[in-house]
Amino acid sequence: MDKIGKLVYLKDRGTMNDLLSNTDGYNLGTGCIVRNYMNPNIISIPLDVGYQIQVGYVKRNDIFLPEEILVYIDLLSEALEKSKPKSL
Numbered sequence: 001m002d003k004i005g006k007l008v009y010l011k012d013r014g015t016m017n018d019l020l021s022n023t024d025g026y027n028l029g030t031g032c033i034v035r036n037y038m039n040p041n042i043i044s045i046p047l048d049v050g051y052q053i054q055v056g057y058v059k060r061n062d063i064f065l066p067e068e069i070l071v072y073i074d075l076l077s078e079a080l081e082k083s084k085p086k087s088l
Contacts, residue, residue, distance in 0.1 A: 008025070017038055017039060017042065020039070020042050021039040021041055021042060029053075030053055030055055030080070031044040031045075031046060031053075031084070032044070032079070032080050032083040032084065033083050034079065034083055035082075035083070055080060057073070
């Protein structure tokens with residue numbers, strides 16, 4: 001197994017995209033790639049581990065989400081479904 005040469009923590013997607021586009025680095029995450037937004041050289045390769053990552057949100061039981069947030073959650077769900085990594 002190869003050793004990791006350098007570990008970098010990033011806090012924004014733009015910097016991550018630039019780093020992935022211009023180095024031989026990699027990122028572990030959902031595997032969802034937004035078409036026409038990310039560099040086409042960035043690809044998603046599913047891990048062969050037998051389970052899937054789950055994406056969700058956390059909220060208090062006594063708080064009702066505003067309509068705008070519910071719409072956002074629906075749009076996010078659609079985007080995640082459309083951008084799921086395809087099996088190789």
